[in-house]
Amino acid sequence: MKGGLVTRSGEVTPFEGRPTERERGAWAVVAAIRAYVGELAGHGLSRFGVEPSGVGLAVPGIVTSSMALYSANIGWRDVPAEDFVPGGVPARLGHDVRTGGLAESVFGAGRDTADFLFLPIGTGIAGAVVVRxxxxxxxxxxxxxxxxxxVWPSGETCACGQIGCLETYASASAVARRFERRSGRTATAKEVVALAVSGDAAAREVFDEAIEALAISLASYTLLLDPSLIVIGGGLGEAGPVLFEPLRERLAARLAFCEPPELRPAALGVHAGMLGAALLGWQAAGEPGVGVDWTAETLLGGR
Ligand SMILES: [Zn+2]
Incomplete structure (x- = not known):
């Protein structure tokens, strides 16, 4: 887990991460988070002379603003927000990807639009559907x-148990796994993309199928929700034009009667979750307006 202190004006002090202690069970994770939050509050007290006004936490699984309902990875069920923080500090929870989407919405790549999809492509693929x-x-x-x-009705079985999921073809781990199966060589997703660019046949096939799978999913999303923008983040999102150019073409080719939305890389990188959690913290403090004047430049400056 990672955390930091964020002031009202958007000055960020990131702190060294801590292990979640997941192997010791769900309650050990809750206790580890509470101890880490206490440690951050102590840093804040010595640096700024005040206790934190609020705490925001981005957590995996199924979550509401006041309760972590379920996480398959961690194994917790129905943990109230206040259990994650030392006594008395107001706290608000968010789903990890949606929290990143909130940060991209308020001061990141989606700041000039109200309706977009934030799609980080990493080990897995999840989206934040941002509406209004x-x-x-x-x-x-x-x-x-x-x-x-x-995306493929008779395709591969996904780890989730369904058939032919987007994640099975287009996540970074899928790209690496499918390349190894096809070529007998091991490479990271980033290396597969570089090999595809240099003309390696197996890498091209695998990368091409990942782009096709993304185009199919994004066409469905576009027809259902009519976003003005799709923001792509995560490791594969950093691939640049080699991903964005063919994906734009494929998406446009799949849409007959509506305009494809703009595709744009994420602005906040790996910090999106923490910055979104800071917005939740200020909401918990009863100050929902804090953050609207923050800029990605200020927040990420000096790092
Ligand atoms: Zn699946």
């Missing part, structure tokens, strides 16, 4: 699981 400026979690909290929408 707010990340939308749906009726049960799993809204945005675009990584598990089917």
């Amino acid at each position: 400026g707010e990340p939308y979690g749906g009726a049960h909290g799993w809204g945005g699981e675009i990584g598990h929408t089917p």
Whole structure:
């Protein structure tokens, strides 16, 4: 886990990460988070002379603003927000990807639009559906699981148990796994992209299928929600024009009667989750307006 202190004016002091202690069980993770939050509060007290006004936490799994309902990875169920913080500090929770989407929405790549999709492509693929400026979690909290929408009806079985999920073809780990299976060589997703550019046939096929899978999913998303923008982040999102140019073409080719939305790289990188959590912290403090004047330049400056 990673954390930091963020002032009202958007000055960020990031802190060294800590292990979640997941192997010791769900309650050990909750205790480790509470201890880390206490440690950050102590740093804040010595640096600024005040206790924190609020705490925001971006957590995995199914989550509401006041309760971490379930995480398959960590194993917790129904943990209230206040259990994650030392006594009395107001706290608010957010889903990890939607929290990143909130930060991209308020002062990142989506700041000039209210309706967009934030799609980080890493080990897995999840999306933050941003509607009217707010990340939308749906009726049960799993809204945005675009990584598990089917793209090939008779395709590979996904780790989730379904058939032909987007994540099975287009996540960074899928690209690496599929390249190894096809070529007998091991390479990271980033290396596969570089090999594809240099003309390696197996790498080209695998990367091409990843782009095709993304185009299929994004065409469905575009037809359902009519976003003005799709923001792509995560490791593969940093691939640049080699990803964006063919993906733009494929997406446009799949849409007959509507304009494809603009595709744009994420602005906040790996810091999106922490910065979004800072916005939640200020919301918990009863100051929802804090953050609208922050800029990505100020927030990421000096690092
Ligand atoms: Zn799946």
